[in-house]
Amino acid sequence: MKSFFKKAGKTVAIVLAAVLFLICASWTLGGAGIFPLRGVTAPVQRLLSRGVAELERLYGYMHDRDLLEEENARLRARIAELELELDSLASAGEENERLRSLLKLSEENADFEYVDVRLTAWTADSWSPSFTVNKGTRAGISKGDCVVTEHGFVVGSVTDAGLHSATVTAITSPQSAVGVYIAGSGVKAVARGDFSLLPDGTLRMDYSEGGQPMRAGDTVITSGAGGVYPSGLTVGTVVEVLPDRAGYADYGVIRPAADLAALDQVFVIRSSDESIER
Numbered sequence: 259m260k261s262f263f264k265k266a267g268k269t270v271a272i273v274l275a276a277v278l279f280l281i282c283a284s285w286t287l288g289g290a291g292i293f294p295l296r297g298v299t300a301p302v303q304r305l306l307s308r309g310v311a312e313l314e315r316l317y318g319y320m321h322d323r324d325l326l327e328e329e330n331a332r333l334r335a336r337i338a339e340l341e342l343e344l345d346s347l348a349s350a351g352e353e354n355e356r357l358r359s360l361l362k363l364s365e366e367n368a369d370f371e372y373v374d375v376r377l378t379a380w381t382a383d384s385w386s387p388s389f390t391v392n393k394g395t396r397a398g399i400s401k402g403d404c405v406v407t408e409h410g411f412v413v414g415s416v417t418d419a420g421l422h423s424a425t426v427t428a429i430t431s432p433q434s435a436v437g438v439y440i441a442g443s444g445v446k447a448v449a450r451g452d453f454s455l456l457p458d459g460t461l462r463m464d465y466s467e468g469g470q471p472m473r474a475g476d477t478v479i480t481s482g483a484g485g486v487y488p489s490g491l492t493v494g495t496v497v498e499v500l501p502d503r504a505g506y507a508d509y510g511v512i513r514p515a516a517d518l519a520a521l522d523q524v525f526v527i528r529s530s531d532e533s534i535e536r
Contacts, residue, residue, distance in 0.1 A: 373397050373526040387428040394420045404487045404527045411516035412493050413524050415486050428518055430461050437483025438493055440476045449478060449493055449512055459518060463510040472499055472510045
């Protein structure tokens with residue numbers, strides 16, 4: 259539609275210019291020559307004046323429309339730039355919040371040494387949840403190291419380490435087990451992944467000694483047993499207590515404190531007896 263108006267405008271301008279030229283020639287010759295009847299041209303002149311005014315209005319409209327479109331394009335580009343800046347600021351804010359939380363965790367656990375890593379890919383094995391991180395033995399990471407969030411929530415442990423990457427097996431994997439205790443009661447237990455609980459992203463906790471019964475809402479903490487997971491880290495919360503298949507004992511269903519599905523950056527607690535490979 260816009261190109262049509264432009265083409266039509268050019269055509270009308272040419273026709274009107276030609277008519278204007280002929281009328282001016284008639285007035286100049288004083289009614290002689292090709293336009294002897296000066297009175298006949300008066301209506302044509304008025305019509306021509308209205309046409310010229312309309313053409314000027316149409317041209318002004320198209321010109322203003324072009325300016326508006328250019329301005330809109332500039333505004334859209336600026337909005338896109340601002341959105342990128344906001345995303346960058348949000349990412350920086352999230353990064354700062356993670357680092358502040360990690361600093362607090364470091365102050366509470368002065369003996370820990372952390373290596374920050376980022377997830378690069380989750381494995382395709384749905385029966386043993388694990389993921390790859392972007393650092394390995396060169397950064398001092400070794401097999402058996404514990405992996406946590408910036409809040410000290412247990413994520414899993416390193417089960418394989420290369421020079422520049424490592425594999426972390428999540429605590430919900432059936433291959434994973436961690437010594438725990440129930441905060442408040444001090445009852446010790448073992449939390450492990452279970453095939454039947456994998457779809458829900460939860461794990462199972464079985465008693466290893468007697469004590470007060472577990473209850474929904476109990477917080478589960480690492481006990482340090484087994485040597486992989488340091489003591490005092492948060493594993494999760496008991497969301498349900500169920501009888502086992504034999505009906506002789508109860509077990510707890512734990513919802514991990516770490517949101518495994520939303521992980522991006524995690525922290526490896528580096529073993530103190532491991533040196534950085536050069």
